[in-house]
Amino acid sequence: MNSVRPRDAEGTKAVILGAARLQFGQHGFDRTTIRSVAAAAGVDPALVMHYFRTKNGLFEAAATLDVQLPDLTGVPPGRVAAVLVPVFVKLWGPDGPLLPLLRAATSNPAARDMLIAIFSEKVAPALGPLTPDRAQERAALIGSHLIGVAVARHIIGLPVLEAMPDETLMVWLGPVFEHYLTEPRTA
Amino acid sequence: MNSVRPRDAEGTKAVILGAARLQFGQHGFDRTTIRSVAAAAGVDPALVMHYFRTKNGLFEAAATLDVQLPDLTGVPPGRVAAVLVPVFVKLWGPDGPLLPLLRAATSNPAARDMLIAIFSEKVAPALGPLTPDRAQERAALIGSHLIGVAVARHIIGLPVLEAMPDETLMVWLGPVFEHYLTEPRTA
DNA sequence: CCAGTCGTTCAACAAGCGTTGAATTGACCA
DNA sequence: TGGTCAATTCAACGCTTGTTGAACGACTGG
Numbered sequence: 465m466n467s468v469r470p471r472d473a474e475g476t477k478a479v480i481l482g483a484a485r486l487q488f489g490q491h492g493f494d495r496t497t498i499r500s501v502a503a504a505a506g507v508d509p510a511l512v513m514h515y516f517r518t519k520n521g522l523f524e525a526a527a528t529l530d531v532q533l534p535d536l537t538g539v540p541p542g543r544v545a546a547v548l549v550p551v552f553v554k555l556w557g558p559d560g561p562l563l564p565l566l567r568a569a570t571s572n573p574a575a576r577d578m579l580i581a582i583f584s585e586k587v588a589p590a591l592g593p594l595t596p597d598r599a600q601e602r603a604a605l606i607g608s609h610l611i612g613v614a615v616a617r618h619i620i621g622l623p624v625l626e627a628m629p630d631e632t633l634m635v636w637l638g639p640v641f642e643h644y645l646t647e648p649r650t651a
Numbered sequence: 652m653n654s655v656r657p658r659d660a661e662g663t664k665a666v667i668l669g670a671a672r673l674q675f676g677q678h679g680f681d682r683t684t685i686r687s688v689a690a691a692a693g694v695d696p697a698l699v700m701h702y703f704r705t706k707n708g709l710f711e712a713a714a715t716l717d718v719q720l721p722d723l724t725g726v727p728p729g730r731v732a733a734v735l736v737p738v739f740v741k742l743w744g745p746d747g748p749l750l751p752l753l754r755a756a757t758s759n760p761a762a763r764d765m766l767i768a769i770f771s772e773k774v775a776p777a778l779g780p781l782t783p784d785r786a787q788e789r790a791a792l793i794g795s796h797l798i799g800v801a802v803a804r805h806i807i808g809l810p811v812l813e814a815m816p817d818e819t820l821m822v823w824l825g826p827v828f829e830h831y832l833t834e835p836r837t838a
Numbered sequence: 839c840c841a842g843t844c845g846t847t848c849a850a851c852a853a854g855c856g857t858t859g860a861a862t863t864g865a866c867c868a
Numbered sequence: 869t870g871g872t873c874a875a876t877t878c879a880a881c882g883c884t885t886g887t888t889g890a891a892c893g894a895c896t897g898g
Contacts, residue, residue: 471845471894492757494681498886508847513887569807570679570757579807604803604811605823611807612799616791620756620766620798624791636792639834640827647826658864658875685856695877700857840898847892855884862877868870 477515480505484526489564493523493572524574529561531582533590541646544594545638553630556614563618566611583607594645605644609637664702667692671713676751680710680759711761716748718769720777728833731781732825740817743801750805753798770794781832792831796824 483504487496498519502509516522539547556562562582568575587607592599613633616622625633670691674683685706689696703709726734743749749769755762774794779786800820803809812820 473845476845492681494679495758497884499884510848510888511846514846519886566802566807567757570754571682576807580809583809600811601815601819601823604809604815605800608799608803608809608812609796610799611802612795612797613792615753615798615802616795620753620763622767622770622791622795624787625795628788628791635836636788636831640830643827643830644823649822660875663875684854686854697858697878698876701876706856843896851888853885858881864875
């Protein structure tokens with residue numbers, strides 16, 4: 465039944481990391497225990513420590529990711545949202561890499577810093593060229609809206625948003641993102 | 652130094668509740684311990700149990716709140732955002748009652764249910780009369796945007812949004828909320 | 839066939855947790 | 869003054885957690 469894997473350091477390391485990603489994402493940092501990760505990976509808890517030294521080490525390894533955003537230079541403003549929304553919806557989806565980070569951010573400063581870094585190094589630069597001014601603010605508003613939708617959908621589990629298909633969400637968010645990217649500000 | 656309070660059940664109960672609110676709000680459910688709440692309240696841990704029976708009981712007592720939204724019937728759509736945004740910004744602010752609930756929602760199902768209840772019993776009914784259709788969806792999008800801003804500002808601590816004054820935030824959010832409330836949907 | 843290496847497990851620790859029941863303290867009334 | 873009862877504390881329990889060092893066991897090169 466329980467298939468005994470051959471001895472393979474790199475392999476088991478990957479299995480542990482997979483289980484850790486899953487649990488950190490679903491239950492957050494505190495509720496995820498070394499023991500539960502080890503059990504899910506079919507491995508002794510001490511082995512987890514051996515490979516990742518500490519629980520924080522395991523988390524950092526599990527949360528390390530490279531967020532790739534499409535190049536948006538030259539995309540007409542009216543089309544930007546249509547390109548952007550599907551990408552972000554996937555990144556923030558239940559299987560995406562950002563939700564675990566957000567869940568952990570409640571109690572883990574390292575997770576907070578990682579999210580801030582992703583915003584200022586990836587999101588803001590990607591959106592900057594499309595905006596007339598105040599690029600940071602505009603990007604932050606778009607980003608925070610996406611965070612909110614992700615929280616409402618996947619953490620709180622608000623029925624209306626849980627039930628809403630991605631396409632419908634896109635239709636709603638599209639004009640708003642366009643507004644945030646292009647609307648001139650006087651104040 | 653450490654002022655010894657007179658024996659007063661109702662009083663100490665309130666002190667404990669205050670400490671609990673503070674800690675649940677700042678550190679979330681898991682990181683808040685009976686012992687730390689008791690210490691902050693200058694009281695024995697057993698006393699906390701005596702008054703609130705269990706940690707979940709303490710949390711429920713600390714998280715119980717009545718969110719009061721202004722009556723919006725008859726307010727012209729263009730003015731709605733101007734009325735609504737300050738109220739929501741305060742409710743979601745660092746001293747408001749909703750942030751603790753959201754922090755706890757990461758790991759506490761009761762907190763999730765409470766947030767869902769607040770949405771469906773308070774927010775959606777308040778916004779419903781202002782919308783031509785799909786009231787739940789429209790309210791959910793506004794609510795999730797506010798959640799996102801709160802998370803970005805007070806949980807993650809995104810510098811751009813932390814530094815943004817409430818008035819500026821209002822100017823940004825106003826047109827978007829108006830759009831969500833009034834924009835006709837064809838799809 | 840034996841030694842050594844490396845993946846892996848065993849067993850235990852110290853600390854912190856929620857929770858408990860009995861003991862202690864202090865205030866009030868007879 | 870002494871008794872009563874509520875408010876509060878003491879001391880401990882059983883459990884889970886992260887973490888550790890030593891032991892085990894399978895494969896590999898000599």
